[in-house]
Amino acid sequence: MSTTRREFSKGIAATGLGVLAAPSILCAADARVVVIGGGAAGATAAKYIARDSDGAVQVTLVEPKTRYVTCFYSNLYLAGYRTLESITHDYDRLRDSYGVTLMNDSAKEIDPTARRVTLESGETIGYDKLVVAPGVDLKFDAIEGYDEAAAEIMPHAWKAGPQTELLRRQVENTERGGLFVLAAPPNPYRCPPGPYERVCSIAHQLKQRNPSAKILVLDAKDKFSKQELFQDAWDRYYSGMIEWVPAEFGGVVTRVDTAAMTVTTGDETHRVAFANIIPAQTAGAIAHRSGLVGSNGWCPIVSTTMQSRFDENIYVVGDATEAGDMPKSAYSANSQAKVAAMAIRAELTGSRLFPPRLRNTCWSTLAPHDAVKVGAHYEATEDGITTVGSFISTSDEDDNSRARSSTESDAWYDGITADIFG
Ligand code: FAD
Numbered sequence: 001m002s003t004t005r006r007e008f009s010k011g012i013a014a015t016g017l018g019v020l021a022a023p024s025i026l027c028a029a030d031a032r033v034v035v036i037g038g039g040a041a042g043a044t045a046a047k048y049i050a051r052d053s054d055g056a057v058q059v060t061l062v063e064p065k066t067r068y069v070t071c072f073y074s075n076l077y078l079a080g081y082r083t084l085e086s087i088t089h090d091y092d093r094l095r096d097s098y099g100v101t102l103m104n105d106s107a108k109e110i111d112p113t114a115r116r117v118t119l120e121s122g123e124t125i126g127y128d129k130l131v132v133a134p135g136v137d138l139k140f141d142a143i144e145g146y147d148e149a150a151a152e153i154m155p156h157a158w159k160a161g162p163q164t165e166l167l168r169r170q171v172e173n174t175e176r177g178g179l180f181v182l183a184a185p186p187n188p189y190r191c192p193p194g195p196y197e198r199v200c201s202i203a204h205q206l207k208q209r210n211p212s213a214k215i216l217v218l219d220a221k222d223k224f225s226k227q228e229l230f231q232d233a234w235d236r237y238y239s240g241m242i243e244w245v246p247a248e249f250g251g252v253v254t255r256v257d258t259a260a261m262t263v264t265t266g267d268e269t270h271r272v273a274f275a276n277i278i279p280a281q282t283a284g285a286i287a288h289r290s291g292l293v294g295s296n297g298w299c300p301i302v303s304t305t306m307q308s309r310f311d312e313n314i315y316v317v318g319d320a321t322e323a324g325d326m327p328k329s330a331y332s333a334n335s336q337a338k339v340a341a342m343a344i345r346a347e348l349t350g351s352r353l354f355p356p357r358l359r360n361t362c363w364s365t366l367a368p369h370d371a372v373k374v375g376a377h378y379e380a381t382e383d384g385i386t387t388v389g390s391f392i393s394t395s396d397e398d399d400n401s402r403a404r405s406s407t408e409s410d411a412w413y414d415g416i417t418a419d420i421f422g
Pocket of ligand 1: 036037038039040041042062063064065068070071072073074075105106107108133134135136157158159190191194198284285286317318319320328329330331332333361362363
């Protein structure tokens with residue numbers, strides 16, 4: 001990290017401002033923003049900067065995929081409630097309606113001094129402000145025997161696409177009876193309720209196709225998001241099928257052997273029909289390579305603007321951030337990206353900066369027409385992002401409330417994907 005970058009971080013702490021003191025407004029036509037990563041965070045940022053700057057800012061989005069499969073709702077694809085096509089989106093509207101330049105490539109290197117991004121293809125793009133939104137990477141060294149090759153046999157399916165399709169094929173073709181292991185990751189990780197919603201999705205499929213199969217959830221934690229609600233649903237809908245083993249009772253997976261099809265915890269080895277191994281996570285590699293990551297593996301940010309603590313011209317949004325009380329979710333990513341977009345436009349065009357609005361709600365589908373939710377709104381101060389109000393479904397809700405949450409969840413999916421991708 002350069003001296004300049006350390007000074008920026010120190011300066012923020014010293015002034016307590018949390019925002020840049022003196023915006024240097026560029027001549028409109030000269031302003032260039034590059035966004036790395038076209039997920040929930042990056043695509044939102046690209047759209048909002050381009051849309052709300054009336055052509056004053058040229059926005060370039062760098063993303064290797066031409067079509068993005070959302071992780072959110074990928075558990076519903078596993079359950080058979082949704083098709084893969086219905087959770088796949090392209091970037092055409094960002095280009096056609098908002099004038100975003102699409103670069104179908106990966107960012108290889110960031111030069112913060114020259115303000116330049118080098119792509120895998122060798123091309124370079126200059127920027128005035130850079131948004132880094134690479135999501136998470138999986139820590140393939142966290143479990144012995146689990147690497148990218150092993151994930152082709154025991155999928156993680158924690159980045160949606162071919163991995164999710166592989167897991168669904170395994171769910172559909174499992175041998176009669178047999179054991180399915182889901183290894184749940186340690187905190188913090190993308191989508192806290194995600195592994196447990198996935199248990200419901202796979203149980204729903206197995207109940208119809210292979211009701212004598214067993215599901216063993218081996219957890220690296222002792223408790224989890226919406227725990228009472230999920231455990232209640234496991235008893236109600238999938239009785240006798242699911243066992244959950246917390247870390248304190250030996251739930252931590254230490255080793256997998258894809259040749260023998262075994263999953264090992266401290267003192268037990270399980271022979272599995274198929275397994276879903278979700279390892280520990282960290283910020284996407286480009287954030288690590290560019291010195292944007294703190295000692296905990298996540299990117300520290302100025303919570304009022306989403307600026308990197310290490311570089312005043314770089315903003316980090318989405319799962320790669322260390323965002324205080326906000327969970328790593330698409331809702332959070334979308335909400336953070338709008339805060340960054342507003343701060344960047346203010347910097348580049350002098351537009352007004354409003355107080356940040358940071359929110360999250362995560363719905364989880366337990367069974368057909370039965371969904372629960374947890375959510376909060378947050379305050380961003382110089383000390384970080386903290387919860388100021390929250391809500392959660394209860395286990396005594398009636399069927400109508402649950403059905404309403406399920407409808408609400410579908411409406412959220414349609415709304416947020418329209419908001420992100422145009
Ligand atoms: P991503 O969406 O992962 O996007 C990152 C993008 O960056 C990717 O497209 C990647 O290709 C690109 N990229 C990476 N490196 C580079 C590079 N060097 N150059 C260019 N591009 C790069 N959230 C909810 O709100 N509600 C839910 O119900 C929900 N359910 C979920 C269920 C599951 C099973 C999972 C796994 C997640 C779920 N989530 C949910 C979480 C949500 O998917 C993530 O929090 C969200 O996708 C984070 O957005 P992001 O933009 O930070 O990362």
